[in-house]
Amino acid sequence: MSACRTTAHRPALRWCRPVLVMAIATFSVLTFARDAAPSKTAAIASANALATEAGFETLAKGGNAVDAAVAVATSLSVVQPEASGLGGGFLALIHDAATGKNTFIDAREMAPKAVSSADYVNKDGSPNRDTSLNGPLAAGIPGLPSGLAFMSAKYGKLPLTVSVRPAIRLAEDGFHPTGALVHSIAHTRDVLQRYPASAAKFLPGGQVPAVGDLFRDRDQARTLKAFAEQGARGFYTGPVAAEMVAAVKAAGGTWTMADLASYKARERAPIELQYAGYKIVTAPPPSSGGVAIAEMLNILAGIDLKNMDQVHRIHYTVEAMRRAFRDHNEYLGDPDFVKMPLDMLLSPYYADGLRQSILPERATQSSWLPAAHAPQPGMHTMHFSIIDKDGNMVSMTATVNTTLGSKFVAGTTGVLLNDEMDDFALVAGKPNAFGLIGGSANAPVGGKRMLSSMSPSFVIGKDRLLVIGSPGGSTIITQVLEGILAFVDGKTASEITAQKRFHHQYLPDRVDIEPGSLSAGVVDQLKAMGYEINDKDTWGNMNVVTWDKATNIKAAASDPRNPAGLGKVEAMH
Missing domain, CATH: 1.10.246.130 (Gamma-glutamyltranspeptidase, large (L) subunit, C-terminal domain)
Structure with a gap:
């Protein structure tokens, strides 16, 4: 076996201290496997070493690039919650080597039906960045579980119970948080403390975790099991959906069971x-x-x-x-x-x-160009790339938008929700968190998907x-x-x-x-x-x-x- 390494490590959930710190080595020198055509090697580049290994574990069980993508994405939900997860969405390209077909999976979040622009405007007409970035009003209906279930069923080779297994194991057994996650928690501590489930998950005992702590996320493990066993139904209907909706409504959000049940990934x-x-x-x-x-x-x-x-x-x-x-x-x-x-x-x-x-x-000068007839111009995301031994390819970018998304964990599900509502053109003439202008084409409407820069x-x-x-x-x-x-x-x-x-x-x-x-x-x-x-x-x-x-x-x-x-x-x- 020949290996070259270069991925990002990030962590996740319930903390126990002190614990023996496990170091994952990274290598600056890349070596490559060589074989006669067709290549018998697979390549994965992701933002976390544990997620990359989850992808290779799934390939070793007979999976293809799509199965590996499911393993990587769900593992990142556990170990890199500041950037992506079950409560967010993704956009992905898939290349099928056997047919030469390229297809695109749209698992972007969407606005709940009861969305109202008034919720994101202060009395003086300025944007209310708190409601668009923090708490349940900031969250669109997640797309990641639906998208992964769709691509697995249509283009994968393995059942979800196999491809999601590494993520469940990481959530149950735990791992050590990276400095990036610890920094994200410290940076957003004041907002996390507003929400009991968020504080319980990320601030045990009211403290920011240390890199040497062991992070477990048994709540998310249960949600991942429901998803693995039931597919999209296990997330968008039933007990998981009911718990998310109850938590969102109790904190002032507008989600309904119908919003979740109506979400479908698009090809x-x-x-x-x-x-x-x-x-x-x-x-x-x-x-x-x-x-x-x-x-x-x-x-x-x-x-x-x-x-x-x-x-x-x-x-x-x-x-x-x-x-x-x-x-x-x-x-x-x-x-x-x-x-x-x-x-x-x-x-x-x-x-x-x-x-x-x-x-x-x-x-x-931008002012010399015809003005964009927009109500205004409009980082925490992750990307991974995969080629399997047969030449199947996946390019996936997933996100919860800004660091730790909305900072709102939906009750006992362990699901950290996104803050993608800020990617709509919420207030005429005012930029979003990334300074981008959005026009009426990107105004919020119930059931609509917000524009994304993911490429x-x-x-x-x-x-x-x-x-x-x-x-x-x-x-x-x-x-x-x-x-x-x-x-x-x-x-x-x-x-x-x-x-x-x-x-x-x-x-x-x-x-x-x-x-x-x-x-x-x-x-x-x-x-x-x-x-x-x-x-x-x-x-x-x-x-x-x-x-x-x-x-x-x-x-x-x-x-x-x-x-x-x-x-x-x-x-x-």
Whole structure:
């Protein structure tokens, strides 16, 4: 067996102290298994070592990439609750190697039927960020259990009782929290203390746990068992659903049993386009990311980036970002509720016109572009990437939105609810938590899914494949774009995740860069072209896998910005 590691470690629930601290080793040097075609290796890159191992355990039991994805996602619900979980949602791409089919699973959260914009507005008309980010009013109806059950039944090989088993074991036996989870709990302590079930889960004895504590989550273990045995019914109907609704209503929320029973994951056709000889497969609405990435790539397709100096390469890429984010703010929403001009936005001819508006030596000011007719512009998420030994692929991005979601645990279910209602355009003229403008297309309506930046993607070439995605709010879109461009330029998995990033989202009209990522000379030249340059703390937690068919090497890499990250390639017999 040959292995390469790089994934992120994160923890979860009821704490016991003191306990022997178990260290999980991470490796900076990647080694890869080699076999004659077809490859007999599988690759998984996730945000937590325990979740990555859960995926490989499921593959070893005869599962495929979809079964492994179920194992990884449910395990992350236990060990990484600050970023994803049963109380959140996901968007995922699946590639079936036998048929060549690509499909998209939409398990985005949706608004409860009784949603009212008045609940998210203060008396002076300003946004009430407390109700949109904290407590039960912040939570949309979760989609993750429905989505996992759907993909398992249609595209997996194993029953949920097998693929969910590692998560149940982690919840029952416990594990040690990572520093990231401990930091998240400490950061949100005041809000967690408002809700008894949240305090009991994350603040035993009223204290923030330590990294050496053992974390158990027997409440979530029971919910996971109901899901494993009954599928979506075990979460959306029956005792689990009744307990969640009772807890939400008691705390001032509006969920009903009908809201939960009516939730269904959707299968949609992904967006596909050609760029530089590669097929790009990415997420359709309610992801805004796939449309924006496709628009950016179509603009850049007519520009020789490879032979440009760094300043002009950044210039043209930023201008593509600016124009795509303007359209993102104007047009996009839930496709079941909103008619969107996707034929126009995805057209190479439309991109040709946008490209012609870019000045070769001067930054466009966002105020020069036609205003987005939006009521306003509109990180804690996780992504994992999988290729199994047969070439089946899954790219999944899941979230509870901000750190620890709504901070509200729904009674005795152990389910931490999301705060995705903030991703709607709740108040005209006011940005969401990520500063994005949302138009009427993304206004809250009962049963509607809020727009998302999540952008799980595939890049498929004759001899090379990439599975990519990342958390990071609105920066997800630009991270994935820059990762795709790096892959097309020939960079490896570890080089893609490590490269320095920059970001522009139309408004605010500035270029965010990682500190030290550009030389003083490059920064000065960009400023002379009219750009505002803003140093911003590092962002994202990218997890990618690649497959070079010419050499038959699969590689997995997690973001080096996450010191506990782990990606792994393993021979499967």
